[in-house]
């Protein structure tokens with residue numbers, strides 16, 4: 001009995017010690033206040049319930065700068081919109097560690113000389129490459145819109161090169177190729193694999209569940225020419241497919257295997273769902289579905305084969321070449337391709353929301369349609385069946401521009417997060433200094449600023465014209481960067497904004513589309529942390545090709561008069 005009491009006493013003392021070692025923090029002088037939370041898990045639950053409400057409420061009670069705790073990780077939130085530039089410029093607030101954490105924890109690899117590679121590759125989507133990337137995207141989009149219009153042909157997602165989608169029906173070959181290639185399934189997350197008996201993997205592959213052709217959800221055309229579909233599937237084939245082909249190019253017909261936008265999209269979604277948990281370091285073995293999806297996503301062409309594709313993007317070519325020169329493995333290249341898809345996936349999600357918001361409110365659709373029709377008419381000389389657009393034309397449409405910014409304001413869910421490299425005294429724009437502890441995370445949280453009623457009138461209302469000619473103020477001072485959905489470092493912001501705008505113009509020009517009766521969705525606020533929030537549920541919609549629609553052509557005018565830069569209404573932090 002005495003022994004039991006002693007053991008119990010020791011166990012309790014051990015737990016108390018562990019608690020103080022791991023979770024408890026005594027504030028040092030000048031450090032920001034701690035947000036009240038659970039004594040064990042800290043603020044994780046409040047954050048996942050509704051991050052914006054939790055942080056806005058805490059800000060009201062303890063001020064713009066405070067520290068929250070996720071288990072044993074401390075994050076200082078800087079919620080002063082005027083301190084954005086100081087934050088972005090502070091040398092001790094490091095982004096590389098964050099980028100490494102994403103690569104390591106989510107995608108399971110390490111990028112050698114990452115800073116150099118990202119900065120060189122980033123140039124491949126800017127300057128003259130911005131124009132050529134958009135030109136390639138426009139060509140792929142044109143093709144996908146024709147296929148979308150031709151929707152009852154049953155070959156919608158299996159045209160030309162894709163007729164062999166998932167034709168790798170020999171499950172033994174598939175399994176051995178997974179092993180030989182050292183793909184994600186068995187190497188990125190060895191943990192996950194070691195937990196999955198090989199017999200199970202065999203079973204999975206033999207049942208061919210992983211290798212099935214994705215189902216075609218589009219219903220045949222109804223009598224009056226309308227097609228019904230889930231919005232996600234429609235956005236996937238109309239937008240994600242051309243995006244995918246713009247990034248990776250099209251392989252030789254018959255050799256594509258599983259590397260097909262629709263198969264990829266479906267599985268990427270399953271994997272991506274667990275992004276926040278993986279990022280924070282929860283092992284993938286806790287999410288077997290994510291591990292399964294990763295196995296399929298790992299089935300990609302070899303790096304050199306991809307580079308040899310004529311229409312593969314300059315970004316992927318440079319990145320692959322860089323990685324090969326730094327002796328990185330095929331597996332690392334596969335993982336990097338997934339990271340690149342991950343960043344581009346944000347563009348897809350934004351497009352989903354644009355389509356939804358157009359259909360949800362007839363006033364929004366009418367305003368955007370009016371602007372598109374007017375500009376198409378103006379660009380079309382006489383009876384010319386074609387209208388030419390430059391990047392500046394695409395950029396300079398006030399309604400489309402404001403509508404897209406409002407979509408981003410409304411759905412952006414991301415942190416601008418940095419790791420503090422040294423103990424740092426950080427002074428905010430209002431002159432107050434806070435001591436930030438070395439090793440802590442420090443973050444601006446754009447969604448809180450995007451929903452601040454002192455900056456945006458009725459922030460929970462969707463106002464498509466909110467940004468037209470608008471300026472925003474807080475505490476009487478003009479805000480330089482009111483919309484920070486891309487953080488300060490995203491090299492892809494110009495490209496993705498232009499891709500989305502060009503898509504909106506084309507889709508509105510070519511199609512009528514509307515929600516089916518009673519269909520509704522909202523951003524999933526339990527997924528705060530994702531760059532663009534996913535919807536809580538998909539919706540059914542119908543679409544129909546517009547008769548006599550004018551053909552739109554993107555013209556790459558880089559180097560000609562105005563084509564050297566984009567000085568349109570979207571200047572500021574976005575363009």
Ligand code: HEM
Nearest residue numbers: 343346347414416417485486487488489490491492496531
């Ligand atoms: C709607 C679309 C997109 C959104 C909302 C978005 C958002 C973001 C955000 C918030 C960051 C972190 C920046 C920071 O903390 O300062 C980021 C980083 C990054 N984004 Fe994007 N992004 C989008 C599209 C793209 C595209 C199309 C590319 C392709 C080039 C891209 C490439 C990157 C890269 C490479 C980084 C890491 C930069 C670094 O390590 O310095 N993004 N993005």
